[in-house]
Every structure is written in C-alpha cells, then in structure tokens.
C-alpha cells in the first residue's frame with residue numbers, strides 16, 4: 148500500500164498508519180473539539196478500521212471521556228489528541244494534523260458550525276452543517292451560546308474537563324495561526340491558533356497544579372502545556388516572554404472576531420487551504436512586525 152500515510156503525536160511516542168478510502172474529512176467546530184485541540188476547530192479523517200494500524204506507543208495513551216458518546220484520548224507525554232474510536236465501530240477518527248505529508252484527500256465539510264467560536268469567521272465554500280451532517284442520527288448536547296461581546300476587556304478560559312481555568316484583565320487583539328509541523332502535531336489540526344495577553348494581566352483561577360508540560364529540545368525547542376486530567380492545551384506562561392499564550396480553543400469569553408496572522412505558511416500541510424485575506428508569512432514576520440504583532 149503506497150498510499151499508506153504515517154502519523155505521530157508531537158513527542159513521537161505514539162505512531163500509527165492510515166490508508167484510504169476515507170469515510171469523512173471534516174472540520175468540527177463543536178466546543179469539545181475546540182477545547183480538546185486548543186484550536187479554532189478540529190479536523191478529523193474517518194479511516195476504516197482495516198486501513199488503520201497502531202505502530203508504537205499505544206500504552207502512552209490517556210483516556211478522557213467528556214460525554215457518554217465518545218472517548219477523547221491523548222498522549223500522556225505531550226498532550227496531542229490521538230486517534231479515537233468513532234460513533235461507527237468500523238471507523239477510526241484520526242486528527243488530521245498528526246498525519247505526515249499529504250493525506251491525499253481534502254477536507255469536505257464543516258460540522259457543528261452552530262457552536263463555533265464567536266470570534267471565528269468561516270471563509271471557504273465547503274458545505275456547512277449546524278451539527279452532524281444529514282443521515283447521522285446521534286444525540287447532540289445543546290451548545291452553550293453566549294452573544295459575542297465586542298471590545299471585551301477581559302478574557303477567561305478553561306480546559307475540557309474544567310479542572311484548569313484562567314482569566315486575564317486585558318483583551319486579546321490578534322490570533323496567530325502557525326502552520327508549522329510541530330504546531331500541527333501539538334494541536335492535531337491544520338494549524339495552531341494562539342492569542343496572547345500581557346503576562347502581568349494573566350492569572351490561573353484553578354487547577355494550576357494539574358498542568359503538564361512537554362518540552363522538546365532537539366531539533367527545535369518547543370513546548371506544550373496541557374491538562375493532566377483531559378489533555379486539553381492550556382496557556383503557556385514562561386518567564387522568557389512578556390505574554391501569556393492562550394490556545395484559542397480554551398477561551399470561554401464570547402469575543403468579537405479578531406484579526407489573524409498566518410505564520411510558517413511555507414510548511415503548511417498540502418490539505419490546508421488558506422481562504423481568508425489576512426497576512427501570511429512563509430516563516431516568522433520580520434522583527435518590526437513581530438513586535439507589532441505582540442503589541
């Protein structure tokens with residue numbers, strides 16, 4: 148099978164193989180996917196069970212169940228969301244960001260747009276469904292919808308299980324979408340979506356002792372902080388930077404839409420098509436724009 152693709156979590160402990168035909172390739176905007184992945188939305192591929200194979204690290208998987216319907220497994224070392232059983236016992240649900248190279252297919256739909264983040268605008272022309280696509284008769288938890296607040300001067304957020312929460316007294320001003328291969332594996336999606344607030348304005352409100360951190364030294368330094376109880380990405384607050392980095396999926400405040408900046412676009416996944424008109428940079432923006440970006 149030379150259409151076989153390999154996938155891995157951020158730390159590389161958990162690896163697997165997939166091959167087509169894929170049953171679905173969908174962007175899911177539900178609040179649980181957003182929180183678990185940490186991004187604007189999660190993107191998943193439905194892989195027939197006989198076309199899916201675990202290679203390594205199956206014993207590194209932690210299991211979290213948010214609702215009766217699905218388990219949401221993640222790597223206990225690095226927090227990456229990893230492949231899971233789906234509503235269909237014959238199909239595995241695979242986070243597309245973990246797959247290396249070209250999956251050989253393209254996203255087909257947006258699902259659960261009824262519960263998308265208040266600050267997200269969908270700009271492509273793929274079909275959109277309020278919840279599951281037609282023909283899938285599964286129970287749906289009512290989304291907790293709060294009207295967008297424009298110019299909110301505070302922001303609060305939490306992980307999927309609710310153990311960890313934070314707040315900041317200043318508002319995020321921009322979302323940075325990083326398409327690099329490490330961010331794809333960390334978020335399990337096409338790109339990382341992160342916003343930031345001044346570090347002095349940020350504080351944890353609960354669960355700080357439950358934060359797990361994975362640090363990669365080679366070949367690039369990269370770190371990811373996640374909830375040790377559910378695997379959701381949580382803010383990164385380090386002494387080297389003057390900002391707290393908030394994975395946008397963790398945000399509970401109904402913020403008004405924010406401008407985006409796309410970075411490391413030169414290394415984006417082939418299936419990741421940018422359809423908005425916000426600025427794009429092959430790698431990092433030049434230093435003066437970087438300063439402006441972090442305001």
Ligand SMILES: [Zn+2]
Pocket residue numbers: 156157158159160161222223224225226227
């Ligand atoms: Zn891992």
Ligand SMILES: [Zn+2]
Pocket residue numbers: 306307308309310311374375376377378379
């Ligand atoms: Zn949690």
Ligand SMILES: [Zn+2]
Pocket residue numbers: 325326327328329330331339411
């Ligand atoms: Zn990145």
